[in-house]
Amino acid sequence: MPRFSVIVPAYKVQAYLPECLDSVLSQSYTDLELIAVDDCSPDACGAIIDEYAARDTRVKAVHLDGNRGLGRARNAGLAEASGDYLLFLDSDDTFTPGALRAVADRLEETGDPDVLVFDYARTYWDGRTVRNQLAAELTQEGPARFRTADRPGLLRVLMVAWNKAYRREFVLAGGFTFPPGYYEDTPWTFPVLLTAGSIATLDRVCVHYRQRRQGSILGTTSRRHFDVFEQYDRVFAYVGERPELDHWRPELFRRMLDHFEVVFTRPGRLPRGSHGEFLRRARAHYRRHHVQGARLRPRHVLLRFGLHRTFRALRRAAAVRRWALRCAVRSGRTLRSGALLLHYRIQLRLPLRPDRAVFAARAGRGDPAALEEAFRAHAPHVRTAWVVRPGREGAAPPGPRRLTPGTA
Incomplete structure (x- = not known):
C-alpha cells in the first residue's frame, strides 16, 4: 500500500498534462501511486496517460466512457486509490520540487491527522509567481494538531481540494464525494474541514496554481x-x-x-x-x-x-475611487520629482562654498570616522555632511549632519 495516492483528472489539457505528471513522478519521495483519469478528453490526454502508465508502474490509467466533469472524474480516481493519504492535483497545475517529501515529514511530525493543509502559489504566463495572500493562516505555531473550531481562519483559505492531503480512511468513513457541476470543491471542502477530528498545516508552497490566459473553467x-x-x-x-x-x-x-x-x-x-x-x-x-x-x-x-443596478453602481464607484487615488499618488510623485529636479538644477548654478564638504558613506568602504577626525583636526572650519541610504546609518560617523539620497 503506497503512502500517497495522487489523483489527476484530465480533460482538454494535452499542452499541460506532461508537465503535471512529471511534477508528480519526479518527486524525491517515491512511495506513491499516480491515478490519472482521462475524462473522455477529445484531445491526446488519453494517449499521454497511457504512455506514462506504460513506462512507470506507479501510474494507473483510468479511462471514462463519457465526459463526467471534474468532480465525477475525481470520484473515479478515488475509487481506484489505495494509498494512506489522498491528494488531488488539477492537470494544468504542478507539484513543487520536494513537495511530497515535505508533506510526508509533516504528517509524521503531527501523528497522521485526518487533513493536512498546505500552501500554494499562483503562476502566471509572464513568469510571475505569487504566494497565497492568506499564507499566515497556515502557520505551524501552536498545537501541531487541531480542529477547525480552534483555527476558524482556515475557512478563509481558498476552498479547493488540491491544497490538502486527506487520510483515506477518514474520507471513506465520512462518505465524502464530489458532486457534479462547477464549484464542486465547495461541498467537499467545507464538510471535510468541519468534521475532521484532527487537522495540521504545512507552511510551504507545494502546488503551483497555473493562471491560464484562457481555457480554464473559472475563466469561461x-x-x-x-x-x-x-x-x-x-x-x-x-x-x-x-x-x-x-x-x-x-x-x-x-x-x-x-x-x-x-x-x-x-x-x-x-x-x-x-x-x-x-x-x-x-x-x-x-x-x-x-x-x-x-x-x-x-x-x-x-x-x-x-439590488442589481445599485450593486453595480457601488462597484463602479469603488473602482473610480481607486483610480482617482492611484492618479493622485502618481501626480504627487511627479510633482515631488519635478520639484527635486528644479532644486537640483538651481543648486548646480550656485557657487561652491569653501566651508562645506559632503561625503557618501557606504558600509565596508573606507574609514568614514578617520576622515571625519582628520577634518576636525586639520580643517575645523569646514562643516561636513554624510549621504547615507536608509537602513545604513551605522556607516556614517556620529556627529555630522546626515543626508538621505533623493531628498532636498
Whole structure:
C-alpha cells in the first residue's frame, strides 16, 4: 500500500498534462501511486496517460466512457486509490520540487491527522509567481494538531481540494464525494474541514496554481456558474443533517455571500444579460439560508434585496475611487520629482562654498570616522555632511549632519 495516492483528472489539457505528471513522478519521495483519469478528453490526454502508465508502474490509467466533469472524474480516481493519504492535483497545475517529501515529514511530525493543509502559489504566463495572500493562516505555531473550531481562519483559505492531503480512511468513513457541476470543491471542502477530528498545516508552497490566459473553467463564460447555488444548498443540507455543526451556519452564510459576490463581479464568468437573474437567485438563497445574528458587510445587504443596478453602481464607484487615488499618488510623485529636479538644477548654478564638504558613506568602504577626525583636526572650519541610504546609518560617523539620497 503506497503512502500517497495522487489523483489527476484530465480533460482538454494535452499542452499541460506532461508537465503535471512529471511534477508528480519526479518527486524525491517515491512511495506513491499516480491515478490519472482521462475524462473522455477529445484531445491526446488519453494517449499521454497511457504512455506514462506504460513506462512507470506507479501510474494507473483510468479511462471514462463519457465526459463526467471534474468532480465525477475525481470520484473515479478515488475509487481506484489505495494509498494512506489522498491528494488531488488539477492537470494544468504542478507539484513543487520536494513537495511530497515535505508533506510526508509533516504528517509524521503531527501523528497522521485526518487533513493536512498546505500552501500554494499562483503562476502566471509572464513568469510571475505569487504566494497565497492568506499564507499566515497556515502557520505551524501552536498545537501541531487541531480542529477547525480552534483555527476558524482556515475557512478563509481558498476552498479547493488540491491544497490538502486527506487520510483515506477518514474520507471513506465520512462518505465524502464530489458532486457534479462547477464549484464542486465547495461541498467537499467545507464538510471535510468541519468534521475532521484532527487537522495540521504545512507552511510551504507545494502546488503551483497555473493562471491560464484562457481555457480554464473559472475563466469561461457560461451559465454553469449558476451551479454555485446548488453547491451551497448541498453544504447547508450537510450541516442540517448534523446538529453538532449548526453553530457553523453564520460563518458558512458569510462565506456563501462572499462567493456569490465573486462570481457576480468577476468579468467573463456570467453570460451577458444574466446578471440580474443571478442576483435574484442570490437574493433567494440569502433568504433561504439566512442566520439571525450573522455579522454582514454592507454589500451583503444589496445581495439580500437583489439590488442589481445599485450593486453595480457601488462597484463602479469603488473602482473610480481607486483610480482617482492611484492618479493622485502618481501626480504627487511627479510633482515631488519635478520639484527635486528644479532644486537640483538651481543648486548646480550656485557657487561652491569653501566651508562645506559632503561625503557618501557606504558600509565596508573606507574609514568614514578617520576622515571625519582628520577634518576636525586639520580643517575645523569646514562643516561636513554624510549621504547615507536608509537602513545604513551605522556607516556614517556620529556627529555630522546626515543626508538621505533623493531628498532636498
